[in-house]
Amino acid sequence: MNDDRRKVLKGTTGMAVMGLAVSAGLFKPGSAWAQAWNKAAFETKNVADTVKAMGGAGAAESKEIVITSPDIAENGAVVPFTISSRLPKTESIALLVEKNPSALAASFDIPAGTEPGVTTRVKMGQTSNVTALVKADGKFYYTTKEVKVTLGGCGG
Amino acid sequence: MKTKIIALSALAALVAGCATTPSDEEIAARSLAVMKAGFKERGQAKLDRLDQDNLQRTCSIYSGGNEMPKEVAARIEKEQLASIRYPADGKLLGDWKAGEKIAQSGRGGQYNDNPKAPSGANCYACHQLTKQEVSYGTIGPSLFNFAKVRGFGPDVQKYAWNKVFNSHAYAACSSMPRFGHRGILTEQQIKDVVALLMDPNSPVNK
Amino acid sequence: MNQTWERAARAACAIVALTACGASAQERSAVEEIERYRQALGDGNPAELWEARGESLWKEKAGPKNASLEKCDLGLGPGVVRGAYAQMPRYFADSGKVEDLESRLVTCRSTLQGIAPEEAKKNPFGGPGRKTVNDALVAYITSESRGIKMNVQTSHPKEAEAYEVGRKIFFHRGGPYDFACATCHGVDNIRIRLQDLPNLTKQVDAQRAYTSWPAYRVSQGEVRTFQWRLEDCFRQQRFPHLDFTSEASIALTMFLAKNANGAPFNAPSIKR
Amino acid sequence: MTDPMKIRATMSGDKVEVKVLMSHEMETGQRKDSKGAAIPAHFIQQVTATHNGKVVLSAQWGPAVSKNPFLSFKFAGGKPGEKVSITWTDNKGEKRTDEATIS
Numbered sequence: 001m002n003d004d005r006r007k008v009l010k011g012t013t014g015m016a017v018m019g020l021a022v023s024a025g026l027f028k029p030g031s032a033w034a035q036a037w038n039k040a041a042f043e044t045k046n047v048a049d050t051v052k053a054m055g056g057a058g059a060a061e062s063k064e065i066v067i068t069s070p071d072i073a074e075n076g077a078v079v080p081f082t083i084s085s086r087l088p089k090t091e092s093i094a095l096l097v098e099k100n101p102s103a104l105a106a107s108f109d110i111p112a113g114t115e116p117g118v119t120t121r122v123k124m125g126q127t128s129n130v131t132a133l134v135k136a137d138g139k140f141y142y143t144t145k146e147v148k149v150t151l152g153g154c155g156g
Numbered sequence: 157m158k159t160k161i162i163a164l165s166a167l168a169a170l171v172a173g174c175a176t177t178p179s180d181e182e183i184a185a186r187s188l189a190v191m192k193a194g195f196k197e198r199g200q201a202k203l204d205r206l207d208q209d210n211l212q213r214t215c216s217i218y219s220g221g222n223e224m225p226k227e228v229a230a231r232i233e234k235e236q237l238a239s240i241r242y243p244a245d246g247k248l249l250g251d252w253k254a255g256e257k258i259a260q261s262g263r264g265g266q267y268n269d270n271p272k273a274p275s276g277a278n279c280y281a282c283h284q285l286t287k288q289e290v291s292y293g294t295i296g297p298s299l300f301n302f303a304k305v306r307g308f309g310p311d312v313q314k315y316a317w318n319k320v321f322n323s324h325a326y327a328a329c330s331s332m333p334r335f336g337h338r339g340i341l342t343e344q345q346i347k348d349v350v351a352l353l354m355d356p357n358s359p360v361n362k
Numbered sequence: 363m364n365q366t367w368e369r370a371a372r373a374a375c376a377i378v379a380l381t382a383c384g385a386s387a388q389e390r391s392a393v394e395e396i397e398r399y400r401q402a403l404g405d406g407n408p409a410e411l412w413e414a415r416g417e418s419l420w421k422e423k424a425g426p427k428n429a430s431l432e433k434c435d436l437g438l439g440p441g442v443v444r445g446a447y448a449q450m451p452r453y454f455a456d457s458g459k460v461e462d463l464e465s466r467l468v469t470c471r472s473t474l475q476g477i478a479p480e481e482a483k484k485n486p487f488g489g490p491g492r493k494t495v496n497d498a499l500v501a502y503i504t505s506e507s508r509g510i511k512m513n514v515q516t517s518h519p520k521e522a523e524a525y526e527v528g529r530k531i532f533f534h535r536g537g538p539y540d541f542a543c544a545t546c547h548g549v550d551n552i553r554i555r556l557q558d559l560p561n562l563t564k565q566v567d568a569q570r571a572y573t574s575w576p577a578y579r580v581s582q583g584e585v586r587t588f589q590w591r592l593e594d595c596f597r598q599q600r601f602p603h604l605d606f607t608s609e610a611s612i613a614l615t616m617f618l619a620k621n622a623n624g625a626p627f628n629a630p631s632i633k634r
Numbered sequence: 635m636t637d638p639m640k641i642r643a644t645m646s647g648d649k650v651e652v653k654v655l656m657s658h659e660m661e662t663g664q665r666k667d668s669k670g671a672a673i674p675a676h677f678i679q680q681v682t683a684t685h686n687g688k689v690v691l692s693a694q695w696g697p698a699v700s701k702n703p704f705l706s707f708k709f710a711g712g713k714p715g716e717k718v719s720i721t722w723t724d725n726k727g728e729k730r731t732d733e734a735t736i737s
Contacts, residue, residue, distance in 0.1 A: 041694075072396055077583065101664060115708040123699070123700055294551075414640060490661075
């Protein structure tokens with residue numbers, strides 16, 4: 001499963017796209033705070049496209065990224081995640097939910113001096129793979145896990 | 157009318173704060189009056205839902221640590237067994253796939269439910285049925301391998317039908333709704349649920 | 363910490379993958395994972411947003427009389443909030459009634475602020491885009507009983523009567539499905555789907571359940587009060603609609619609250 | 635009218651641990667109301683945390699972030715008594731800033 005994903009992610013190079021994104025002012029290289037909301041990235045449907053929209057050229061799987069979350073969420077409206085990166089020079093951390101209408105849920109820029117780890121909560125429409133995407137030293141890395149979403153209750 | 161008088165006298169006694177504690181009947185009458193005043197009709201749920209039939213009344217009395225005498229239980233089971241009706245065509249088994257959908261659905265009977273839409277049986281709320289569904293309750297026993305354990309023959313089919321139709325026929329004051337007796341499920345729906353339990357191809361028996 | 367997580371995650375994955383393995387193992391892992399989910403939500407409960415808003419509403423002047431609620435007597439004297447909820451419901455001499463927190467707030471908003479009771483009772487529970495005074499005040503006042511032991515009394519005859527009436531309501535089977543509160547909440551160690559059902563007739567369960575309401579419900583994104591909890595239980599019980607702050611709701615609350623006596627109150631909490 | 639955030643900033647070793655709760659609907663734009671009409675999207679898009687005028691975290695969010703969002707992170711260089719300030723901006727242009735003292 002991971003091998004396939006890797007192919008998908010690595011198979012598309014996005015240098016041209018990155019150039020476009022930079023010229024459009026969506027992401028300013030070297031700036032810790034991107035001024036404009038990256039609309040294009042929040043409209044992507046899968047990880048590979050998100051990487052492109054964020055100006056990357058594919059991403060490599062990394063064991064240095066850790067997703068801490070329950071494997072089963074009692075309710076998809078609130079699923080807690082902690083994402084931390086041990087990659088040197090971590091610049092940003094993003095959280096993607098593959099089966100959501102838009103894959104990208106949230107993206108965090110990590111300035112120097114801030115620990116490369118964030119905790120937040122996102123909605124999941126259904127059981128899905130969740131990917132943590134990290135930009136470190138100019139390159140993109142990711143790790144993926146599945147989170148199951150259950151339904152409960154009396155009234156069905 | 158009589159109830160009302162008892163309720164009022166109980167109330168008067170309580171308000172006066174006199175030493176005699178109200179009897180259980182007085183409290184019961186007072187409670188019913190309080191309930192009737194405290195609930196409002198909404199959607200399909202009318203106030204008559206607070207009124208109890210004999211079974212409900214008896215089961216309420218023998219609860220909360222008040223043990224039911226054996227002869228009362230035997231009488232209830234006999235009465236409830238007698239209430240069970242069977243399909244005119246004599247066939248007790250429908251489509252297990254339709255039964256699985258009914259078993260998953262908890263809709264029906266609530267004031268916010270559409271009274272015209274079919275009700276579910278919500279079997280999974282209380283029972284394990286298949287290996288595929290991990291979100292199941294434990295209010296009732298596991299029904300996994302229901303027929304594989306008990307047999308696929310006509311006697312077990314009839315037992316399954318009776319249980320779904322009126323579970324009190326075998327266990328007085330069971331927690332399970334009387335799906336047939338109270339008209340929660342249609343005859344065809346009961347057939348489908350019975351098929352879910354009885355069909356050799358149903359995931360229940362895998 | 364991380365190691366524990368990873369180990370548990372690996373174990374759970376292995377079990378879920380092996381569908382052929384025993385039911386009990388599979389079920390345990392699902393329940394354990396749900397427990398982990400709940401723990402992860404414990405830190406950072408959005409109910410705090412309601413508590414903060416409630417505190418402001420308690421102190422702000424409002425209503426035709428342009429008065430705050432700071433003189434409201436919740437049973438421990440005018441204006442005393444700390445610990446008040448742990449002793450409610452209780453009998454109030456000024457209204458001559460047993461009142462729970464939510465009905466008492468209607469009384470105070472009416473007597474102190476001049477808001478008509480019918481108005482104060484209207485739409486008590488929040489929804490998408492609609493925040494209510496009741497939800498916020500309840501979140502604030504209950505939070506001020508956090509850590510205080512439940513101590514509900516039935517020394518006044520009306521309190522004793524409310525308890526007994528509440529008990530009857532709890533065991534009253536009715537409606538098309540023959541359900542009583544006791545059907546789901548009178549038995550040990552059962553669950554509906556994956557939700558554990560407390561046996562509210564048993565002290566330890568009643569304590570754990572009662573002291574965890576109100577709660578922020580993540581499924582609804584709202585703080586839900588105890589009146590809401592009862593109303594929604596009766597809906598699922600296929601009963602008619604329980605009237606907000608009705609005598610029936612207060613009597614049932616009295617029964618459940620007193621059964622929780624002795625346990626430290628610990629809410630608003632966070633639930634699925 | 636927006637409600638204040640709940641911000642907690644506490645020393646955790648030599649770092650400052652920041653925990654934030656925000657009051658926001660985080661409406662996805664995908665839901666329908668009881669009459670079947672689409673409820674328009676309404677969600678926080680950007681969050682910035684600053685300490686002594688320096689950005690210590692900035693975030694871009696989509697509508698998938700849960701209602702009444704929670705966020706937690708740690709940064710170095712803060713001392714008790716100093717202030718941490720958080721600002722959010724949503725897709726309707728609403729903006730809110732609150733601050734907390736490090737303890």
